[in-house]
Amino acid sequence: MNFFYAIILGIVEGITEFLPISSTGHLIIIGEFISFPEPFGTTFDIVIQLGAILSVVFYFFDRLNPFSKSIDYHQKQEIYDLWKKTFIALIPAILIGGLLGRKIQEFLFNPTVVAIMLFVGGIILIFLEKKQRNEKFQKIRDMSWLNAFYIGLFQSLAMVPGTSRSAATIIGAMLLGSSRVLAAEFSFFLAIPTMFAASAYSLYKQGFAFSNSELIILITGFLTAFVVAYLVVKIFMKYISNHNFVPFGYYRIALGAVVIIFIYIIK
Numbered sequence: 001m002n003f004f005y006a007i008i009l010g011i012v013e014g015i016t017e018f019l020p021i022s023s024t025g026h027l028i029i030i031g032e033f034i035s036f037p038e039p040f041g042t043t044f045d046i047v048i049q050l051g052a053i054l055s056v057v058f059y060f061f062d063r064l065n066p067f068s069k070s071i072d073y074h075q076k077q078e079i080y081d082l083w084k085k086t087f088i089a090l091i092p093a094i095l096i097g098g099l100l101g102r103k104i105q106e107f108l109f110n111p112t113v114v115a116i117m118l119f120v121g122g123i124i125l126i127f128l129e130k131k132q133r134n135e136k137f138q139k140i141r142d143m144s145w146l147n148a149f150y151i152g153l154f155q156s157l158a159m160v161p162g163t164s165r166s167a168a169t170i171i172g173a174m175l176l177g178s179s180r181v182l183a184a185e186f187s188f189f190l191a192i193p194t195m196f197a198a199s200a201y202s203l204y205k206q207g208f209a210f211s212n213s214e215l216i217i218l219i220t221g222f223l224t225a226f227v228v229a230y231l232v233v234k235i236f237m238k239y240i241s242n243h244n245f246v247p248f249g250y251y252r253i254a255l256g257a258v259v260i261i262f263i264y265i266i267k
Contacts, residue, residue: 005034006221013048014228020167020248025114025255046203047218051225053195056188059233082140086189089152096156104159111263115256117162122252128174129244136177147176
């Protein structure tokens with residue numbers, strides 16, 4: 001049964017982590033039926049998140065590797081520029097997370113906040129796509145360093161549960177004038193150092209002593225999240241090249257309603 005749980009939770013993580021729909025909202029519902037006892041449950045969540053992160057590295061590896069022998073000088077400089085702007089965008093999360101992270105987790109991590117932020121994020125996504133926007137930049141090289149910092153500020157909003165890190169980043173980038181595709185790509189690039197650092201630190205705090213059965217469960221969840229997240233990112237990037245985020249906005253609103261109904265009425 002634990003093996004089956006690992007696959008289900010890995011699938012949920014792989015699908016929801018990088019789409020602008022909030023993995024937290026889904027895990028609140030799934031966690032009522034499927035969960036592991038603590039502290040192993042927390043470790044498992046961290047490990048499947050790492051699997052999802054590494055899938056993004058694998059998918060965008062050529063875009064992220066400045067040491068490839070198959071690229072020229074200008075391509076290398078573009079990759080270095082991407083990493084510089086990514087780390088600039090990371091600064092707000094480090095500062096705000098260090099100052100407010102514990103307080104946010106203590107006071108805001110509850111189903112009501114999650115549902116509200118699902119509603120708010122959904123409405124904003126729909127509004128952004130319905131209004132006429134002026135796209136100021138479509139490539140990383142066209143994005144200013146200040147814009148990268150501002151996008152990082154938007155990503156920091158994702159510390160409020162239910163916001164969705166990818167949704168906050170995408171909304172921020174689009175408000176600043178990014179194209180839809182670049183907004184999604186930059187949300188993936190920014191996720192790599194952000195989520196890897198948070199996951200590595202959390203895993204370090206949890207420790208590394210596991211039984212053989214626990215290791216099998218962790219590996220199963222990790223691989224499942226990796227494969228599913230890779231496929232989701234691949235499909236998502238193809239989808240947004242010809243479609244908008246409106247369906248995700250409506251989905252967030254519906255999920256927010258489900259969270260409220262499930263937690264406060266059914267439960």
